[in-house]
Amino acid sequence: MKKTIKKICFFIISLVILTLLFPGLKVFGETEITETLGARYYVEENVETNFLRSGIVHVKDKAMSSTDESGMSAGGSDSSGGTVIANQFYPQSVNVLTVPSQSGVKVVNWTLTNPLGWTLATVRELAKDFEKNNPGWKVVAAINGDFFDIKGTGALPYQTNGVTVSNGEVLRPITNNATIGFTNNGTENSLVAGKNFQVGQHQLDVFDNNGEIIASFAINSFNTEPDEGETNLYFTFPYLENGERKEQTQVVPPENSYTVISPIRGLAMSANKFYGKGKINVVGEERTLTLGQFAIVTKNAELKALLAQNVLIRIQQPVIGDYAECDNIIGGGVTLVLNGEGYNPTDFNRHPRTMVGRKADGTLVFATVDGRQVAKNMYGMLQEEMAALMLHYGCVEAYNLDGGGSTTMIIREGNNFRVVNSPSEDNERRDSNALLIVVPELTLNIAGITDHSLNLSMLTPQKEVVIDNVKVTVNNQTLLMEDNAVEFTNLAPSQSYEVTYTYDLTYQGLTRTMTGEPFTVRTGKTKPTVNKFTYELIDGEYIISWDYSDPDEIVTQAYIKIGTEIEFVREKTGSIAIPKNKVEGKTVNLIFKGDWDSDPSERFEFSYIAEEIKPVKKGCQLGASFYYLQTVLTVTAVLLIFKRRK
Numbered sequence: 001m002k003k004t005i006k007k008i009c010f011f012i013i014s015l016v017i018l019t020l021l022f023p024g025l026k027v028f029g030e031t032e033i034t035e036t037l038g039a040r041y042y043v044e045e046n047v048e049t050n051f052l053r054s055g056i057v058h059v060k061d062k063a064m065s066s067t068d069e070s071g072m073s074a075g076g077s078d079s080s081g082g083t084v085i086a087n088q089f090y091p092q093s094v095n096v097l098t099v100p101s102q103s104g105v106k107v108v109n110w111t112l113t114n115p116l117g118w119t120l121a122t123v124r125e126l127a128k129d130f131e132k133n134n135p136g137w138k139v140v141a142a143i144n145g146d147f148f149d150i151k152g153t154g155a156l157p158y159q160t161n162g163v164t165v166s167n168g169e170v171l172r173p174i175t176n177n178a179t180i181g182f183t184n185n186g187t188e189n190s191l192v193a194g195k196n197f198q199v200g201q202h203q204l205d206v207f208d209n210n211g212e213i214i215a216s217f218a219i220n221s222f223n224t225e226p227d228e229g230e231t232n233l234y235f236t237f238p239y240l241e242n243g244e245r246k247e248q249t250q251v252v253p254p255e256n257s258y259t260v261i262s263p264i265r266g267l268a269m270s271a272n273k274f275y276g277k278g279k280i281n282v283v284g285e286e287r288t289l290t291l292g293q294f295a296i297v298t299k300n301a302e303l304k305a306l307l308a309q310n311v312l313i314r315i316q317q318p319v320i321g322d323y324a325e326c327d328n329i330i331g332g333g334v335t336l337v338l339n340g341e342g343y344n345p346t347d348f349n350r351h352p353r354t355m356v357g358r359k360a361d362g363t364l365v366f367a368t369v370d371g372r373q374v375a376k377n378m379y380g381m382l383q384e385e386m387a388a389l390m391l392h393y394g395c396v397e398a399y400n401l402d403g404g405g406s407t408t409m410i411i412r413e414g415n416n417f418r419v420v421n422s423p424s425e426d427n428e429r430r431d432s433n434a435l436l437i438v439v440p441e442l443t444l445n446i447a448g449i450t451d452h453s454l455n456l457s458m459l460t461p462q463k464e465v466v467i468d469n470v471k472v473t474v475n476n477q478t479l480l481m482e483d484n485a486v487e488f489t490n491l492a493p494s495q496s497y498e499v500t501y502t503y504d505l506t507y508q509g510l511t512r513t514m515t516g517e518p519f520t521v522r523t524g525k526t527k528p529t530v531n532k533f534t535y536e537l538i539d540g541e542y543i544i545s546w547d548y549s550d551p552d553e554i555v556t557q558a559y560i561k562i563g564t565e566i567e568f569v570r571e572k573t574g575s576i577a578i579p580k581n582k583v584e585g586k587t588v589n590l591i592f593k594g595d596w597d598s599d600p601s602e603r604f605e606f607s608y609i610a611e612e613i614k615p616v617k618k619g620c621q622l623g624a625s626f627y628y629l630q631t632v633l634t635v636t637a638v639l640l641i642f643k644r645r646k
Helices: 002-021 122-132 383-392 616-646
Strands: 034-036 039-051 057-066 090-099 107-110 139-142 164-165 169-172 178-182 189-193 203-206 215-217 231-237 237-241 242-247 259-260 266-270 273-279 292-299 310-317 328-332 336-337 354-358 362-370 397-400 409-413 416-421 435-438 445-449 454-457 467-475 478-480 485-488 496-509 510-515 519-522 527-540 541-547 555-562 565-568 571-581 588-595 603-609 611-613
Touching: 034 383, 039 383, 090 139, 090 467, 107 122, 107 164, 107 178, 107 273, 107 328, 107 541, 122 139, 122 416, 122 435, 139 203, 139 259, 164 616, 169 266, 169 273, 169 310, 169 565, 178 397, 189 354, 189 397, 231 273, 237 266, 237 510, 259 273, 273 292, 336 383, 354 383, 362 383, 454 496, 467 485, 478 485, 527 603, 541 555, 541 588
Parallel strands: 527 611
Antiparallel strands: 034 039, 039 057, 057 090, 090 362, 107 435, 139 409, 139 435, 164 169, 164 328, 178 189, 178 328, 203 215, 203 310, 231 292, 237 242, 259 292, 266 273, 273 310, 336 397, 354 362, 354 397, 409 416, 445 454, 454 485, 467 478, 467 496, 496 510, 496 519, 527 541, 541 571, 555 565, 555 588, 588 603
């Protein structure tokens, strides 16, 4: 008994000493509660932690939050949770991304590529669209973005509510509430917010063949003839009249005009707000513009010397002032944290939430809170609870983004994306934009796959990224990619192969040897084999015979083609009779169509030419018979003569 008491005393004394020497040390699962503005937040359990590329970390926490407010619905629009009881803790499901501010990691505000307007898409679709249009970059993780015209009631429907600047492209220079900019400069000043957003007057940028701006000119006016030395912009724009969407159509004059008919992007927001980019298609031609098309009409001799067909131009209002150093800017909602403290709460309803913030060292924090799902212990948060959450994860400033059914976070897993939160509408909502965390990295594409071969390719990276010395290994064979392509042959049918690769990547003057994300491909099933395919003239008809093997049953269609005529083949072995006049002078083909049933699956078509069986001529047969008979008679005569002599 005495020994037990001594052990307990020793343990307690040790615990006290540890606590005194290391006051920040957590022992026995000590709960760290963050409190601000009457709200409290703590993590009950870490559900998962994922260490992604370039120091980016994702955590999923089961947490608890409370507020000193009361009376509102505890689960937001899910009323099954009753009303909020002041200072009572409610369960929360929280996902957090921490993104270090460093070279080679960017935050991009991305919208779905649509030449003539805005198109809603899920966060995963936006991530895939970015990679498709930005070779040399990969999305590591992403969250949903700004509030937007969800019902499509605007003159130009589905726009974001606030500013949209994407990789320097000022798609929408109109602010609504908060404006949040990302410098992507690798410093502690990674985020700019709470400032006055400003843009200059519309500007025309002219690009060379390498995509570099070689000259910029001010736009003096819209949809009117320019004065001497000036440059004006023509575009058709939409407007609302008594809730009905209409268009103010513009006609480009033939003199001094340069028109973009097929823009990369043409966004007419109002009579005096336009973003457009594309190559000049028509010079000096009168034309009625449709929505998204635009034209330059200029009496500036210097500019006219630069403009011609296929020259790339852009119209936008450049960002000036406090946000000038931000290459990606998004609209947001209320301020949650400012100068390390919770900030003036104004939103007292619980919803699913999406947030962004910054730590003192420049690390960016992206967070989502699930809500409206009381049965899943997902209650959502009001503003002061959000502030406590962002303070808990180390933010010195933080801001609200679009939430509710839009709240979504994805992370990359191999070549796919996983939604890590629980969207409140049971599926991903389609949004106007998303914030993507991207890194420079090579993506290999499957250009073709058969039963015995694999073709891989890569797109030429954007100018800021250089990728070379790409070495790809499949089936213990390593090949150097040349002209952005490589082919592996002599593979086995219906076989899975791992693809690994290395490459040299140069970004911002630094070259590194990278190892790509391995992936697996599967070759197609066994190709059909033709054992016999002949045609023979018999009694005024051609008899076409065939015999083929299809061991993996991949042929979905087989037919015989004679000129332009087609006869479908139902069996693997058989023959048909075709009139002589329908065959003579024509090629007879046996054609197979089907699916390799590979991953990714690819269609195939094979064609085989029939062999003609020609009959032996009768004259030749008679001559042969006479020759045979003559030989027999000669031999017989010799034998008789020999016998008589004996």
